[in-house]
Amino acid sequence: MRAARRRGDLLPAPPAVSELARDRVVAGVPVRVFTPPHPRGAFLHLHGGGFVYGSSRLQDDRLERLATRCEIVVISVEYRLAPEHPYPAALEDCEAVASWLVEESTFESLAVGGESAGANLAVATLLRLRDGLGATGFCAAALTAGLYDLTLAQVADGDPALTRADLESLVDQYAGGASHDDPELSPLFADLTGLPPALIAAGARDPLLADSTRLAEHWGGEAALTIVDGPHSLDAGELVGAFLSERVG
Numbered sequence: 001m002r003a004a005r006r007r008g009d010l011l012p013a014p015p016a017v018s019e020l021a022r023d024r025v026v027a028g029v030p031v032r033v034f035t036p037p038h039p040r041g042a043f044l045h046l047h048g049g050g051f052v053y054g055s056s057r058l059q060d061d062r063l064e065r066l067a068t069r070c071e072i073v074v075i076s077v078e079y080r081l082a083p084e085h086p087y088p089a090a091l092e093d094c095e096a097v098a099s100w101l102v103e104e105s106t107f108e109s110l111a112v113g114g115e116s117a118g119a120n121l122a123v124a125t126l127l128r129l130r131d132g133l134g135a136t137g138f139c140a141a142a143l144t145a146g147l148y149d150l151t152l153a154q155v156a157d158g159d160p161a162l163t164r165a166d167l168e169s170l171v172d173q174y175a176g177g178a179s180h181d182d183p184e185l186s187p188l189f190a191d192l193t194g195l196p197p198a199l200i201a202a203g204a205r206d207p208l209l210a211d212s213t214r215l216a217e218h219w220g221g222e223a224a225l226t227i228v229d230g231p232h233s234l235d236a237g238e239l240v241g242a243f244l245s246e247r248v249g
Contacts, residue, residue, distance in 0.1 A: 002081075006055055018060035020067060027096035030078035032056040034067040041109035041248035043067075044101055044138075045076040046094055046125075048116030048145070050167075051174035052082050062237055070244045072111075075101065079121070086176030087185055090117075094125045102129065102137030109248040111140040113199075113240065117174075119146030123187040123195075123215070130194050140247035141198040142240045146215065147171075147208055149188045150180040154210035162207055193220035199243040201226045 001010075008014030020034045045063060047054040056076035067074045079093035101110060114122045122141055129136045150171040155164050175185055183190035188211065198219055202212035204227050216225035226239055 002053060002055075005053060006057065015058050016061035018064040020064050021060055026075075027100040029093045029097050030056070031097060032060075032063075032076045032078065034060075034063050034074040034076075036068045036071055036073075038071060039067075039073045039107070040071050041107045041111065042073040042075060042101060042105055043070070043142075043244055043248065044094075044098055044110065044112040044122075045074055046079065046112070046114030046118035046121045047076060048114065048118045049081070050147075050170035051090060051117045051120075052170050054081070054117070065237065066241055066244070069241050070248065072244060072248050073107075082170075082176070083173040087174055087178050090121060090174070091124050091128070091184065094121045095128045098125050098129060098137075099133075102133070109140075110138045111142060111196075111244055111248050112138050113140075113142030113144070114146075115144040116147060117170075119143040120148055120185075120187065122146075123148065123190075123192075124184050126195050127184070127187065127190055127192075136194070136196055138196050140196050140244065142201075142243055143198055143212075143215070144201045144240065145203060145206055145208060146200070146211060148186060148211040148215050150175060150186045152180075154214070156205075156207045156209060159205065159207045164207075167207075188214055188218065191220070192218050195220050197222040197224075197247065199224050199226065199239065201228060201239055203228050 022033050056078040063074045077097050080089040112122045126136045200216045202209045216223045
């Protein structure tokens with residue numbers, strides 16, 4: 001299934017390939033980097049896919065647009081996937097790249113974010129940096145259609161493309177033997193103080209909408225909750241672009 005997705009067999013057309021993109025390895029982790037002319041900051045991107053699917057190579061067109069529009073370097077992390085690599089493997093990869101970026105980057109403005117599982121990992125990464133370094137090192141977080149409570153306490157029914165059974169399978173594979181209410185797996189159970197300003201976007205009929213509204217309520221700093229008309233918010237590129245253009249640079 002993963003191989004078919006990466007070939008584009010399950011998509012209307014093969015995934016686009018950006019001429020800006022370059023594959024690198026930083027802190028021992030593969031990343032895909034999009035560098036526009038004269039960048040003024042950087043965005044650490046964590047892809048979605050329920051912790052089991054997805055790749056840094058499946059959204060070249062969107063990440064290229066984000067890089068060129070916002071004049072920022074976009075670094076997308078090819079973190080390890082469950083079930084072969086359950087928690088904390090993905091989080092460790094994201095933390096390693098984030099720490100490298102904070103320590104080695106020459107940019108003053110850094111942002112982090114992602115979609116779905118990637119949004120979860122973005123928040124968990126910020127928490128690890130805050131607790132380990134005393135500060136996150138990031139000035140903004142762009143979080144889209146995130147899954148922030150792996151206990152699935154408030155999942156709405158009615159979306160045939162993402163059922164509760166689907167979500168239960170994905171979170172079980174990611175968590176492995178860890179408790180689903182562990183704050184590193186479910187950031188809604190964490191202390192969210194000391195985090196940067198955040199855009200929290202969700203779809204009006206997203207089965208995980210409640211996770212986003214609850215996260216906005218508990219965010220320890222400035223948080224803008226935006227509900228996109230429609231079932232999903234994964235295509236909220238204009239919102240993310242505007243937010244990053246304002247916050248980074």
